[in-house]
Amino acid sequence: MKRGNVGKRDPQPVGSVQSPKTESKGNWPPWARGLVSLALVYHIAAIVAGALAAPPSSTLEQTIARLFATYHQWIDQGYSYRYYSPEPGPTPITTARIRFPDGRPEKTVRLPERGVWPKLRYQRQLALANHLADDFRIAQTMTGQGNQSRWARSYARHLAKAYPGCAEVSLFLQSHLIPDPEQIRHELAAPGSTGVDLDADVFFTAPERIGDYPCDAF
Amino acid sequence: MRRLLTGPIQYARELATALTQAWNRFFFTPADPTSLGLIRVIVGLLLLWSLGVYGMDLHAYLGSSGWADPEVVRLFHREQSPAAWSFWLLVPDDLLRPVWLGCMLILLLFTLGLFSRVTAVLAWVIVVSTARRAPVSLFGFDQAISTWALYLAMTGASGQALSLDRFWERYRQARALVARRRSDGRWMGMPGVPSPTISANLALRLIQLHLVLIYGIAGLAKLQGQAWWSGMAIWGVLASAEFREFDLTWLAAYPWLLNLMTHGSLALEISYPVLIWVRVLRPLMLTAVVLLHAGIALTAPGLTEFGLAMLAGNLAFVSGAWLRSLVTGGASAQPAGKVLYDGACPRCRASMALLTAGDPDHLIEPVDLTAVDVTTIHPSLTKEACLRAMHVVRADGRIAAGYRAVVLLGRWIPLFSPAALVGSLPILSQVGDRVYNKIAASRPRDFLCNDDVCGIHPGAPVADTERAHT
Numbered sequence: 001m002k003r004g005n006v007g008k009r010d011p012q013p014v015g016s017v018q019s020p021k022t023e024s025k026g027n028w029p030p031w032a033r034g035l036v037s038l039a040l041v042y043h044i045a046a047i048v049a050g051a052l053a054a055p056p057s058s059t060l061e062q063t064i065a066r067l068f069a070t071y072h073q074w075i076d077q078g079y080s081y082r083y084y085s086p087e088p089g090p091t092p093i094t095t096a097r098i099r100f101p102d103g104r105p106e107k108t109v110r111l112p113e114r115g116v117w118p119k120l121r122y123q124r125q126l127a128l129a130n131h132l133a134d135d136f137r138i139a140q141t142m143t144g145q146g147n148q149s150r151w152a153r154s155y156a157r158h159l160a161k162a163y164p165g166c167a168e169v170s171l172f173l174q175s176h177l178i179p180d181p182e183q184i185r186h187e188l189a190a191p192g193s194t195g196v197d198l199d200a201d202v203f204f205t206a207p208e209r210i211g212d213y214p215c216d217a218f
Numbered sequence: 219m220r221r222l223l224t225g226p227i228q229y230a231r232e233l234a235t236a237l238t239q240a241w242n243r244f245f246f247t248p249a250d251p252t253s254l255g256l257i258r259v260i261v262g263l264l265l266l267w268s269l270g271v272y273g274m275d276l277h278a279y280l281g282s283s284g285w286a287d288p289e290v291v292r293l294f295h296r297e298q299s300p301a302a303w304s305f306w307l308l309v310p311d312d313l314l315r316p317v318w319l320g321c322m323l324i325l326l327l328f329t330l331g332l333f334s335r336v337t338a339v340l341a342w343v344i345v346v347s348t349a350r351r352a353p354v355s356l357f358g359f360d361q362a363i364s365t366w367a368l369y370l371a372m373t374g375a376s377g378q379a380l381s382l383d384r385f386w387e388r389y390r391q392a393r394a395l396v397a398r399r400r401s402d403g404r405w406m407g408m409p410g411v412p413s414p415t416i417s418a419n420l421a422l423r424l425i426q427l428h429l430v431l432i433y434g435i436a437g438l439a440k441l442q443g444q445a446w447w448s449g450m451a452i453w454g455v456l457a458s459a460e461f462r463e464f465d466l467t468w469l470a471a472y473p474w475l476l477n478l479m480t481h482g483s484l485a486l487e488i489s490y491p492v493l494i495w496v497r498v499l500r501p502l503m504l505t506a507v508v509l510l511h512a513g514i515a516l517t518a519p520g521l522t523e524f525g526l527a528m529l530a531g532n533l534a535f536v537s538g539a540w541l542r543s544l545v546t547g548g549a550s551a552q553p554a555g556k557v558l559y560d561g562a563c564p565r566c567r568a569s570m571a572l573l574t575a576g577d578p579d580h581l582i583e584p585v586d587l588t589a590v591d592v593t594t595i596h597p598s599l600t601k602e603a604c605l606r607a608m609h610v611v612r613a614d615g616r617i618a619a620g621y622r623a624v625v626l627l628g629r630w631i632p633l634f635s636p637a638a639l640v641g642s643l644p645i646l647s648q649v650g651d652r653v654y655n656k657i658a659a660s661r662p663r664d665f666l667c668n669d670d671v672c673g674i675h676p677g678a679p680v681a682d683t684e685r686a687h688t
Contacts, residue, residue: 027246027416028246028416033242033246036245036246036420037241037245040245040420040424043424044427047428047431048431051431051435052435056442069299069301070300070301072299073299073300073301073302074301074302074303075346075368076302076345076346076349076350076364076368077364077365077368079361080435080439081358081361081431081432081435081436081439082435082436082439082440083358083436084436084440084451084454084455085436085439085440085442085443086439086440086442086443086444086446087440087443087444087445087446087451087454088445088451088454088455088458089454091458091459091460091461093460112460118271119519119520119522120267120268120271120520120522120523121271121274121275122520123357123359123520123521123523124271124272124279124355124357126357126460126520127354127355127356127357128285128354128355130357131353131354132354150290150293150294151286151290151354153287153290154285154286154287154290154354155285157283157287158278158283158284158285158287161283162278162283176458176459176460178453178454178457178458179457179467181450181453181457181470181473181476182470184457184467184470185470185471188467188468188470188471189471195465195467196467198457198459198462198467199459203459
C-alpha cells in the first residue's frame with residue numbers, strides 16, 4: 001500500500017456526485033434511465049425475494065418468490081445464501097462399494113476422496129455427498145424408501161459405467177461428526193496425550209445403506 | 219383543515235422528488251470502471267480455474283455417464299426449474315473435450331478483456347450452463363461467481379478498464395497521435411485513467427447490493443442457531459475433519475478465542491450491510507472481510523475459491539483511484555519519467571504508442587528528441603547519445619538508457635511487467651542489451667524529403683517540417 005486508505009483519495013468514488021462536465025458527458029436520456037430503473041426494481045425484488053423465501057419463511061415471502069421463479073431459473077439466481085446456518089453440522093460422507101462377478105476385489109469409492117488435488121475437486125466431491133444426503137432424506141420422507149433417491153441411482157449409474165463388468169453398486173451414507181470441544185479438551189489435557197484423531201471411528205455414525213443397484217440395470 | 223390535505227400532499231411530493239434524486243444519484247452517476255476491470259480479471263481467473271478443474275474429471279461431471287445422469291438432470295429441471303437451460307446437455311461425449319477447450323478459450327479472452335462485451339455474455343452462459351449441467355457439484359463459490367458474471371455480462375462494462383479492448387483502443391489512438399506530434403515534441407495519448415461511465419456504476423452498484431444481501435442474509439440466518447449464540451459455532455468449522463488442513467483441535471483449550479471468532483464473524487456479517495456504506499468505516503470493514511475469508515480458507519482450503527470470489531465482489535467498494543495508486547504511486551508521483559525517443563523512427567514511434575497505451579495513469583511522458591533540445595530535459599544528455607538509444611529521465615533525475623530503459627519502463631507499466639521481470643534476469647539482460655543495441659543501430663528512419671522527386675513519392679507518412687531539424 002503506497003499511500004492513503006481505501007477510498008480516501010478517490011476523486012470520484014462510487015456514489016459521489018460528479019462534476020457537471022462528467023455528468024453531461026455520461027448522462028443517459030430519461031427514457032433510458034426509466035427503462036433501466038424498471039429492470040433494476042424487478043431484478044432487486046427478485047433477488048431479495050429469492051433469498052427470503054428459503055425455509056423458515058412466511059407464506060407471503062414464498063408467494064412473492066414464486067412470482068420470480070421463471071426469472072430465477074433463467075438467470076441462475078434465487079439463492080438463499082444461508083451459509084453455515086443454522087449452525088455448522090456433521091459432514092455427510094458417501095461410500096460406494098462396487099462388487100465384481102469375476103473375482104476382482106471389491107472396490108470402495110469415498111466421496112469426498114481424501115488426498116484428491118486440487119482442493120476444489122475435493123470440495124466438488126463434498127458437494128456430491130451433500131446433495132446425495134439431502135436427496136436420500138427427501139426420498140425417505142416422501143416414499144419411505146431412501147433407495148428411491150434419483151441422485152443415488154444416478155451416482156450408481158455413473159459408477160457402473162466407470163467400472164465396466166461390475167455386478168452391483170451399493171451406496172452408503174454416514175456422517176463425520178463434530179467432536180465435543182469439552183471432550184477434546186479433556187483428551188488433550190490427559191497426561192501423555194499426542195492429540196486427537198478426528199478420523200477415529202468414534203467420530204463417524206454407522207454407515208446407513210442407501211441402496212443396492214445392479215450394474216446391468218444401466 | 220386545508221393544511222391537513224395540502225401538508226401530506228406536499229410531503230408525498232417532496233418524498234418522491236428526494237427518492238428519485240437519490241435513486242438517480244445512486245444508479246446513474248458515472249463511476250470509475252477500474253475496480254470493475256479488476257473484478258473481471260479475478261472472476262475470469264476463477265472461472266478458468268473452476269472449468270479447468272472440471273476438465274480433470276470432464277466426463278464424470280459433464281458427460282452422459284457422469285455423476286449427474288442427463289436424464290435425471292432434465293427431469294429435475296422439468297419438475298423444479300423448467301426455465302433452466304444448459305448447452306452442455308446438448309454436447310455429445312465425443313465433442314465434450316473440444317467444447318471444453320472452446321469454453322476455456324472464451325474464458326481466457328474474457329479474463330484478458332478482449333471482445334469483452336461478447337465474451338462477458340459468453341462467460342456467463344458457460345457458468346450458468348455448467349452449474350445447470352452438474353447441479354450436484356455446486357457450493358457457495360458457484361453462486362457468487364455466477365452472480366458477478368451476470369452483472370459483468372448484463373452491463374457490458376467489464377472491458378472499460380484493465381482490458382485488451384481498452385489497450386488496443388488506446389494504442390490505435392496513440393499511433394495516430396504520435397504521427398501528428400506537437401511542435402514541442404511532447405504529446406499525450408488517450409488518458410490512462412478510464413472515463414467514468416454509468417454502465418460501470420450500474421455493475422458496481424449491483425455487485426455492492428448483492429454482496430450486502432449475501433452477508434446480511436448469511437448473518438441473520440445464523441441467528442437461528444444456538445451455537446452462534448453460545449459462541450462455539452466456529453468450533454464446528456475448525457474441528458470438521460473433512461474440511462481442515464491443519465490440526466486446530468488445540469483451540470478447544472481456549473473457548474474465549476472460539477467465542478471471539480464466532481461473535482466477531484457473526485457481528486461482521488450482520489453489520490456489513492450497514493457499515494460498508496459509511497466511508498470512514500469502509501477500509502475497516504473490508505479489512506475485516508479479508509480476514510474472515512482468509513481465516514475460512516486457512517481452516518477449510520476447499521473454500522479458498524469461495525473466499526476469493528467474495529473478495530472479488532468486495533472490490534466493488536474499493537475506489538479505482540486507490541487501486542491505480544497502488545501501481546502508479548498517485549498523481550504526485552507522476553510522471554515517473556520522461557522518455558526520449560527518436561520521432562523519426564517508425565519503430566520507435568510504434569514502441570512509444572505501445573508504452574503509452576499500457577500506461578495506467580500518467581507514468582511516462584514521451585518526448586520526441588528530434589523536436590526538442592535534449593539538454594532542456596536533462597543537462598547531461600546529448601542528442602548523439604539519445605539518437606543511439608532510448609533514454610528515460612526519472613523524476614529524481616536518474617537516467618536509464620537502451621535496454622535498461624526498456625526494462626525500467628516495462629517494470630513501471632503493469633501490462634509489461636512480467637516481460638520486464640524475465641528480461642531483467644542476468645543472462646537474458648546481457649542478451650537483451652546486445653539485441654537492443656543491434657536493433658537500435660540498424661533501425662529504419664523516415665526518409666527526409668528535401669527535393670521535388672520525393673515530394674511526389676513520399677517515403678513515409680510522417681515528414682513534417684520539424685523533422686528537418688534532424
